[in-house]
Amino acid sequence: QLRPSFYNTTCPDVSAIVLSVVQEAQRSDVRITASLTRLFFHDCFVQGCDGSILLDDSATIVSEKGAIPNNNSLRGFNVVDNIKAAIERACPGVVSCADILALAAESSVRSSGGPSWSVLLGRRDGTTANRNAANNLPSPFDPLSTLQSKFSAVGLGNTDLVALSGAHTFGRAQCKSFSNRLYNFSGGRPDSTLNPSYRSTLQQNCPQGGPGSTLNNLDPTTPNTFDKNYFNNLQGNRGLLQSDQELLSTSGAPTASIVNSFANSQGTFFQSFVQSMINMGNISPLTASRGQIRSNCRRVNGS
Ligand code: HEM
Ligand SMILES: [Ca+2]
Ligand SMILES: [Ca+2]
Numbered sequence: 001q002l003r004p005s006f007y008n009t010t011c012p013d014v015s016a017i018v019l020s021v022v023q024e025a026q027r028s029d030v031r032i033t034a035s036l037t038r039l040f041f042h043d044c045f046v047q048g049c050d051g052s053i054l055l056d057d058s059a060t061i062v063s064e065k066g067a068i069p070n071n072n073s074l075r076g077f078n079v080v081d082n083i084k085a086a087i088e089r090a091c092p093g094v095v096s097c098a099d100i101l102a103l104a105a106e107s108s109v110r111s112s113g114g115p116s117w118s119v120l121l122g123r124r125d126g127t128t129a130n131r132n133a134a135n136n137l138p139s140p141f142d143p144l145s146t147l148q149s150k151f152s153a154v155g156l157g158n159t160d161l162v163a164l165s166g167a168h169t170f171g172r173a174q175c176k177s178f179s180n181r182l183y184n185f186s187g188g189r190p191d192s193t194l195n196p197s198y199r200s201t202l203q204q205n206c207p208q209g210g211p212g213s214t215l216n217n218l219d220p221t222t223p224n225t226f227d228k229n230y231f232n233n234l235q236g237n238r239g240l241l242q243s244d245q246e247l248l249s250t251s252g253a254p255t256a257s258i259v260n261s262f263a264n265s266q267g268t269f270f271q272s273f274v275q276s277m278i279n280m281g282n283i284s285p286l287t288a289s290r291g292q293i294r295s296n297c298r299r300v301n302g303s
Contacts (some may be wrong), residue, residue, distance in 0.1 A: 033170025048284030067134030114226030176212030
């Protein structure tokens with residue numbers, strides 16, 4: 001069972017160390033807090049929160065980093081290395097990489113204006129990666145019903161889906177993640193659930209045939225602040241990804257009323273987000289004698 005006090009005697013300063021490295025990184029890279037938050041999601045949804053996302057390719061590992069949703073998209077691995085190095089100096093061999101991802105997500109949200117919470121700890125690191133499962137992460141092109149089933153497969157419900165999607169209140173997406181909505185979405189027309197003036201801004205940034213890698217703010221109103229504006233954007237048909245706008249615009253969807261309640265109250269959103277991050281962090285952790293404490297987050301010990 002995970003608990004906030006897991007490192008109280010063995011590494012009492014672990015949370016403060018993580019926070020300070022995250023905030024140092026944030027000084028030169030405003031986006032890094034979003035990137036670190038996303039790493040935790042992509043770890044937990046594949047084999048649970050076991051640090052599998054951090055493993056590099058090797059003789060025995062087919063890295064999740066090469067999966068389609070991750071390749072040329074995930075970032076923050078060097079900051080995780082820096083956090084690990086700082087923790088190893090203070091308490092060698094004690095803190096797992098999986099727990100570092102959980103702590104880095106909390107520090108990131110808090111350092112961007114969002115809620116803080118006490119992080120459940122005691123996960124250990126896995127010794128395998130799963131490229132195929134990583135290829136099956138929730139996709140921005142999935143219909144709502146598929147997003148719901150991918151969440152329910154790991155024990156998460158509609159409230160978790162909506163609250164955690166609220167992490168798109170900060171960070172960036174590449175044109176290729178949504179440009180299908182801009183030109184020829186259905187019947188030769190753009191996506192009708194995309195606000196026309198927002199659409200023309202996006203069309204300028206993502207011209208047809210242009211580079212798919214150009215970055216766009218996920219939240220056009222407060223791109224670097226963790227707040228409830230993401231949900232207000234959905235109400236104005238300003239969700240960037242199809243998977244964002246669907247939460248509100250799918251007819252009859254049970255997620256719509258949850259979007260509206262978060263749009264009305266930042267306190268309600270923050271409370272639900274914290275609970276849902278805890279729920280996501282509880283996805284099949286390795287505890288007790290299972291797994292290991294990696295000494296290098298990129299490699300299984302002894303390989
Ligand atoms: C509901 C299913 C989800 C889908 C389909 C989805 C999809 C995406 C996509 C396509 C991007 C942009 C990637 C790119 O263009 O390179 C992105 C970025 C991001 N996602 Fe999600 N996401 C989902 C849920 C989540 C969750 C649960 C979290 C965290 C709790 C999260 C946090 C983020 C953040 C913070 C970014 C920006 C990262 C950066 O700027 O480096 N997402 N997501
Ligand atoms: Ca994992
Ligand atoms: Ca925001």
